[in-house]
Amino acid sequence: MSGGQPNRLAEGGLVQRDREIAFHFDGRRYHGHAGDTLASALIANGVRLVGRSFKYHRPRGVFTAGSEEPNALVELGRGAGRDPNSRATVTELHDGLVASSQNRFPSLGFDVLAFNDLLAPFLAAGFYYKTFMWPAAFWEKLYEPVIRRAAGLGALSGKADPDAYEKATAHCDVLIIGAGPAGLQAALTAARGGARVILADEDFVPGGRLNGERMEIARTPAHEWAAKAATELASMKNVRLLTRTTVFGAYDGGTYAGLERVADHLPAVPPHQPRQRLWRFVARRAILCAGATERPVAFADNDRPGVMLASAVRTYVNRFAALPGRSTIVFTCNDDGWRTAGDLIAAGGAVEAILDTRGAEDIAHLRDIAGDAPVFTRARPIGTAGHKGLSAVTFLNANDRPVTLSADCLAISGGWNPNVHLTCHRRGRPVWNDRIAAFVPGSDAPPGMVVAGAAAGAFSTHGALAQGTERALEVLGDLGSKQPASGIPDAEDAPYAIQPVWHITQSKGRAWLDLQNDVTVKDVEVSHAEGFRSVEHMKRYTTLGMATDQGKTASVPAIAVMANLTGRSIAETGTTIFRPPYTPVAIAAFAGGLRGRAFRPIRLTPAHDWSKEQGAVFTEAGLWLRPQWYPRRGEKSWRESVDREVRQTRRSVGVNDVSTLGKIDVKGADAAAFLDRLYTNTMSTLTVGKVRYGLMLREDGFVLDDGTVARLGDSHYLVTTTTANAGLVMQHVDYCHQVHWPELDVHMVSVSDQYAQFAIAGPNARKVLRKLVDARFDIANEAFPYMACGEITVCGGVAARLFRISFSGELAYEVAVPARHGDAMIRAIMEAGREFDIVPYGLEALNVMRIEKGHPVGSELNGQTTAGDLGLARMISAKKDCIGKVMAGRPALTDADRMTLAGFKPVAEGEELTAGAHFVGIGREAKTAHDEGYMTSVCFSPSLGHFIGLGFIRRGHQRHGDKVRAVDAVRGRDIEVEICSPHFVDPQGERLRG
Amino acid sequence: MRLPCPLCGERDHSEFVYRGDANVVRPDAEAPGAQRAFHEFVHLRANPAGWHKEHWYHEMGCRSWIVVERNTLTHEVRGAVTAAEHTLARRPAPVADEGGR
C-alpha cells in the first residue's frame, strides 16, 4: 500500500502515481493522485464516512463511482464560489481542492440531527401532511422554520457567483453521447465515413466502463484500446471530441443541450476561459451510447458506509487502484457481480464471501472466479452491523439459516438499468424487457436518435462495439454518406444472466430504496396502504427519486416493490417521467454571459456621447438609454433641472433627442390604401408634404399605438411609432400586409436606427432652425406650416427630413438626419441655439410638457383603453374599415359609463398628486364598488405652478369641475382633486401654429 | 425546435415570434353579422392536439410571416410556406374576365 494512502493498491490503475495532489476534506489534509476523483482519493485514504442522509441524517459513504451517486455529496471550495451538493464521485482531484461534508451539525462524526433517526417510527412517508396543523399560526412561526432548517443539503454562499460562463452552438451530422465502447466505435465508424461528428462524454477520460474493467479489446487492455480510439478521433478534422461534457437534455428538432466543465478540474479558472460552457448541439442524427447504471437490492440496514455497488467497487480497484474495503462480501443476483469478486482477487484484495441469490446450478460456470473465497448460493442478506461504517453482514443461507460474516465492504449487484433518460426527454416511455429485467428505450425516442450498447440493453463489450458500429453505419446510410469498411474488434461477449431480486422480504427493519431521501420499503408500503398506488403518487408521497440523483439507482427497485404490492407487473406499473437535465446543471451555466450589466444589450442614440458630455442623467427606456434630465451646476434636485428645462423651452427654445421613436418607411403604389386599413383615420387623403396624427387599434378594438404619418411622396410615407412599441408595430404592419393583404403593392422597412432625430421646440425654434436649414428651403410659417413635412438639406448639403409636429405644444420641428450625422447635428443645433439660450431637455421635461398638453403615452396607452377612452373616438373614420374597427363597436367598448381620459388638479394649494391613485367619490367608503378610475400620469407643471395629472374616470369628459378623492393607500395618501380638461396649457393650440 | 423558413432555411425557433392559428381568415367588415364573425376570428380557436398550421414571424431574420405546419403533441415540423403564399393560395380563384384583353 502506498505511503499515506492506506487503501491505495501498490500497482495498477490509471492514476498518475508520480503526480501527488494534496487536498482537504472537512479540514483534514490528504493526498491523492492526478487521475483520482475526490471519491477515489477518499477511499484510498480510508475515509468511509462522507455524508449524512437527508431525513434521518444517517451516516453515508461512497456508493457509486459515477454521476448517479446518491450519498457522497460535498461542498466544494470556499467563499463566493462554493459549490454545494457536489458529487465526490465525479469531482476530479486537483491541487488545493477543499471539500467539506454537509447536512450535519456540528460535525460529520457527531451530528445532533441524527436524533431524527430515533424518531423514524413517527416520520413515515407523508407524516407532515397529518400534523403541524394546530394552531394555524404556528406553521410559519415554529413548525416550518424547524423543518426548513433540517431539510436541504448543502448551502449556497449567498454571494454572487464569481465565475464566468459562456454558451456555444455547434452543428454536426452525428452527435454521439457517451464515449464508452459503443460510443467510441460509433464515432470511429461515423468519422471514417466522413460525417461531421461530435463525441461528448461526461467523464474526463474517454472509455466509459472500459476504464473500470479488467478486460481486453483487440488483445490489448480495454482502457488502452479506448485511449487509442480517442487519440485517433481527436486527430480527425471532422470530429470534435468533448470530454467533461454531459449531454443532459434532448429537445426538439435535433437540438441537444450539453454542459462542458471547462475549468472545474483546475485549481482556478484560467484567464479568458469560462468555468463552464453550455453547448447547444444541433445534430442531424444522434447515437445515444450512455451506458447503463447498476442497481442495488433492498434489505435491512443496507445503507451503511461500505455498502456499494459492485461495479463501483471494481472501478475503484481497476481504474483508481483504491481498495474500498479490507474485506469485501460480494452480493449478486446476476453474473456480472462475479466480475467484482474476480477483479478484487486479481488485485490482491480479500473477498470474504460471494453471496448469490441463485441456485448452485445457475452459477456453476462462475465457480472458478471465486478461487478460495466461500460461495453461498440462494443467499439473502437480512441485515448489517456497524455504526459509521459496515462491520458485518448477516444473510440467510440456502437452508434459511442466518449466517453473519465480518466485512467492511459489501459489493451489491442487483443488475443493470440502461440509461434511457435522453430517449424519454421528448415524452418517450421506456419499455420493460424481461430478459434483462430492465427498462430499455421504447420505439418513441426523439426523431433522429438511435441507441447503442448498454443503453440499448446490449451489456457485453462485444455487443456494445457491434451495436456502435451498426448504428453508425445505419446513420451514415440515412445521411447519404459513404460506408467505411469496418471491423468489430475482438472483445468478451459473455451472456448476461440474471434472476432479478428487488427486496429481501425475509429481512426485518428498514430496507433503504432511496439512500439520499431516506425512503425505505416500509414507506412504499405505507404509500400503498394509503392509496397512493400510481407510480407518480408513490414518488410524490414518499419523495422517492426526488433527490439530487433523481433516483438513478433507486427508482427501478422501488417500482418493483410497488408492483409487488399492487399485484401488477413492473411493465404495467411503469416509470415516472424522465425530465431534463440528466444530471443537475448550474443556473449560471444557462445564463452564460448574460448577467449583470450585460444581461441585455444597451441601445444608444447617435447623440448619446454628446448627452453624456453634458452630464445628462440617463434612464432605461426598454433597451434604450435616454437622457432623463440635464442637471446644471448648483441645481439641488431633479425637479429644479426639469422645471428649468420646461420653462426655458416654453420661454425660448429647447431640444430633445427623439431618435428612439420607431420609424417605418412605407412605399408602393398601394401604400395609401394599406395605411388606410392600418390606421383608424384616413391617410390616403393626406397631401404630399403633410403629416397627420394617426391611431392604430389592435384587431380586438383596443388602442395599439399612436404616432405620426408623413407623406413624403405619392407612394411614399414615413410612419412613426412610440419608442416602446417600435418592434411590435413593425411586426403588426408586416402581419397585416403579408397575412391579410399580400396582394397590395407595398413595402415596409424599419428605419428607426437609420436616422437621428431631434425635436426643436419653443417660440424661437424657427429662428434656430433657420440657421441650420440650407437657404434654398423656405421654412416660414406660410411656406412650411404646422403639420408640414419635407425632404431638405441642412448644414450645407446634408440630406435631412423636416417635420413640423409638436409634442410639447410649442412651435416645434423634428429634424431627422442620417444616423452618422446625429452627433454633428446636435452640436450644430446647440451652436445655432446659443444666442437663444437653447436648452437640451430630457424625458422628464418632455413628459411634463406632454401632460400639460394632455397627450397620451404608454401609461395611457396601456392596452386596456379604447379610442373613445382617450377622447379620440372621432378619429375612427366611418367611411372605411380598418384593423380593430368592428371589435371597437362591441357593447362594453362603447359603454357610456366607461372611464375616459380627464385632467386632474389638486383642490388644496400645493398638494402633490401621485400616479396609481384610485378615484373615489367624496364621502363614500373607499372600496372596490366605489372605484371610479385611476390616475395614470402626474407632474408638477412649471407653467401653472401646481401639480397636474391625467387619468381615467367614469364619464370623465362630462365631469369637468367635479371633485373626487384620489386614494393612494399604498403611499398613505388620500386627497381631493378636481376633474378638468386634460389640455392644461394652450388648449386652443395657438402656439404650435405660430 | 427548428423552423424551416422558406427564405432563410432552417433556423432555431428563438429567431421567430409566434402568432397562433393560421387557418382563421379576417372577415369582411361590411358583410352582415360582421361583429359575430370578427369575434370568432379574433377569439375562437380550434386549438388542435395534433397538426396545426400556425403563424410565425422571422423577426430576427427576413421579417417574413410564415405558415408552419407543426404537431402540437410532438412538436414535429412538417414544412412551411410564406404567409403571403398561403393567403393567396386560399383566395377563391378570380372570376374570369369576360371582357377579354
Add this chain to the structure above:
Amino acid sequence: MRYSALSLLVNAFSGQKNWTPVWREPEPKPEYDVVVVGGGGHGLSTAYYLAREFGLANVAVVEKGWLGSGNIGRNTTIVRSNYLLPGNEPFYEFSLKLWEGLEQDLNYNAMFSQRGVLNLFHNDAQRDAYARRGNAMRLEGVDAELLDQAAVRRLCPFLEFNDVRFPIQGGLLQRRAGTARHDAVAWGYARGADSRGVDLIQNCEVTGFLVEGGSIRGVETTRGTIKARKVGVAVAGSTTRVMDKAGLRLPIESHVLQAFVTEGLKPILPGVVSYGLGHFYISQSDKGGLVFGGDIDGYNSYAQRGNLPMVEHVCEIGMAMMPMLGRARILRSWGGVMDMSMDGSPIIDRTPIDGLYLNCGWCYGGFKATPASGYCFAHLIARDQPHEVATAYRLDRFETGHVIDELGHGAQPNLH
C-alpha cells in the same frame, strides 16, 4: 381516519400497519346528481365544496389519469391575491381567505406558508402601475405595500442592486401571499371529498357527452356510461379536447409553461420574489429546492415539455436578479399545458348546453385559485347562478367586450 399527532403516535407504535386508504377506489355508479370531469385541483375542490357547502354528495369525479395528475402537480406553488382588475381581485382574495383556513378545514397539512410575495419594479412607470394595482387591492381590503429600494434591500439583501442592467427601484409586497405543497392540496381535497361520499374514479376518461334536447344527461367514459343531471368540466390543459366532444369552440389556446427546481439547499429565500422586466418568479420549498419559472414557451403545445431557449431565458433573468443563484443546480425541469384564454383570465360559466358547466382558461394562475375556483364552480353547478366573486368570468365576455385583461395584451394568448 382523523389526522393528528396522536394518530401518528399510534401508528408509530403499530409499525405503520394501520393506515387506511385516503380515498376509496369505487366503481362508477350508473347515475349521479353531478359528475365533475377532471380530478385535478379544481375538479377535486369542486366536488369537495359541492358536498360540504351545497349538500350534494351523490357526486362523482372522473379522472382520465391519476388524481392530481394535471397542473396541480406541476406548478410553482405560488398563492397570492395581488390582482388589478375588479373582475379578478375579489375572487382571488376570496381564494386566499379559503387558503387561510384550508388545512384545519381539510384536516390535512398542505403546508400553506404565508411568507410573502414581492414583485420588483425597475422604473417610474412600473412603480405607478404597481401603485395602481396595490391601491386596487387595498380598496378590496387586501394587504399591499409599496416598498422603496431601501425597504426591498432590507427584506431581500441577496438581490443584486449594483451590477445591474435594470436597477431595482422597489417592489409591491403582499405579506399574506406565499406558497403551498401542491400535491397535498389535491390529496387533501380528494380525501375530504371522498369522506363526504364523493366517488373519485381514476383512469376514467370522458369520451363523449350525453345530450338530449339541448340538456346534459351524462357522460360516456372509458369505464362506461355515467348518467348525471349536471356535469361540470374542470380540465384545464385539456379543455379544448374535452369540449370538442360537446361541439364547443372556445377562446382558448393550449401552451406549455416550463418550471424548474434546484437541488435541495439550506434556507436562503424567505418568500416569493419576482422580477419586473421579463418574467421570473422563485421561492424555496420546505425541502430546500428553489422552485422557479418564467414565461410560457409561447407556441401552441400539448406536449407537457418545452425547449431550451426558454430555459436559458428564465435563468438569465434569475442571474440578473440574484447572481447568488449561480451555483444552484437545476435538478429537474418540466412542462405543463396551460389553458391560455384570450384575455388572460379564467372562465367559470354555463354553456349553451343546459346543465353542462365549464371551468377553464386559468392560464398559469390556476393553482392559487384552487379553493375559490372549486367553491364558485360548485356554487354555479348547485344553484345555476354564479357566485358573487366570479360573476365576471363569463364565456360571452369576449363577444361583448367585457374582457378582464390584467396585462393589456389583447387577444393574443401567448402574451398573457
